[in-house]
Amino acid sequence: DTEVTQTPKHLVMGMTNKKSLKCEQHMGHRAMYWYKQKAKKPPELMFVYSYEKLSINESVPSRFSPECPNSSLLNLHLHALQPEDSALYLCASSQGLVQPEQYFGPGTRLTVT
Amino acid sequence: SQQGEEDPQALSIQEGENATMNCSYKTSINNLQWYRQNSGRGLVHLILIRSNEREKHSGRLRVTLDTSKKSSSLLITASRAADTASYFCADRGSTLGRLYFGRGTQLTVWP
Numbered sequence: 100d101t102e103v104t105q106t107p108k109h110l111v112m113g114m115t116n117k118k119s120l121k122c123e124q125h126m127g128h129r130a131m132y133w134y135k136q137k138a139k140k141p142p143e144l145m146f147v148y149s150y151e152k153l154s155i156n157e158s159v160p161s162r163f164s165p166e167c168p169n170s171s172l173l174n175l176h177l178h179a180l181q182p183e184d185s186a187l188y189l190c191a192s193s194q195g196l197v198q199p200e201q202y203f204g205p206g207t208r209l210t211v212t
Numbered sequence: 213s214q215q216g217e218e219d220p221q222a223l224s225i226q227e228g229e230n231a232t233m234n235c236s237y238k239t240s241i242n243n244l245q246w247y248r249q250n251s252g253r254g255l256v257h258l259i260l261i262r263s264n265e266r267e268k269h270s271g272r273l274r275v276t277l278d279t280s281k282k283s284s285s286l287l288i289t290a291s292r293a294a295d296t297a298s299y300f301c302a303d304r305g306s307t308l309g310r311l312y313f314g315r316g317t318q319l320t321v322w323p
Contacts, residue, residue, distance in 0.1 A: 103254070105254075130309060132309070139316075139318075140315070140316075141215075141300055141313035141314065141315060141316055142255070142300075142313060144310060144311070147309040147310070149309065154309055155307075155309055155310065187252065189254055189255070191255075193309075196308035196309040197308060199242075199243040199245060199260065199304040199311070200245065200257050200260055201255075201257065201311065202257060203247075203254035203255040203256070203257075204254050205253055205254045206252070206253065206254050208252065
């Protein structure tokens with residue numbers, strides 16, 4: 100299995116809602132990533148997990164809360180988001196932090212109303 | 213900043229023509245990758261060229277690397293309408309786990 104899956108594909112939430120994005124990979128990769136991407140821009144790194152431990156937090160606001168319950172799963176918990184948080188959220192994985200090739204999921208299109 | 217610069221920002225060609233995209237960095241290049249992204253979808257890894265390599269091929273893709281100029285180019289030969297997508301270069305830089313993306317080239321191939 101060489102796929103990274105993400106659910107849901109689309110999410111519309113109000114500013115007072117709490118929701119979660121999910122990401123899963125079964126390639127045995129030990130590094131997982133969350134990116135945020137606005138239209139016509141490159142992905143922006145948010146968080147990096149290595150061996151289920153948070154390795155990089157790119158000064159992301161606390162309304163985004165990542166979680167890595169095991170080596171195959173990565174969650175992003177969302178609470179009290181702002182309309183400017185509307186974007187495509189991409190999950191990726193790699194064999195480890197040393198290996199540069201990252202494998203991306205299809206993304207979750209998030210709209211905050 | 214370690215962000216890459218790509219040009220052109222947009223490229224429009226006919227099927228069968230070749231497409232060339234360029235990428236440059238201000239800092240030295242470590243492991244330069246190219247990714248493709250179809251509209252609203254995830255990125256697909258195309259090819260990796262390491263700092264000790266000068267040229268690499270994969271099917272219709274040809275990537276070159278000039279470390280002295282800190283630049284790389286991606287050539288897509290005999291383009292097809294299905295090649296229409298955004299193309300991003302990305303270098304790992306000095307921090308493990310972090311990729312520094314270029315701003316992307318939007319390629320449109322007309323049938």
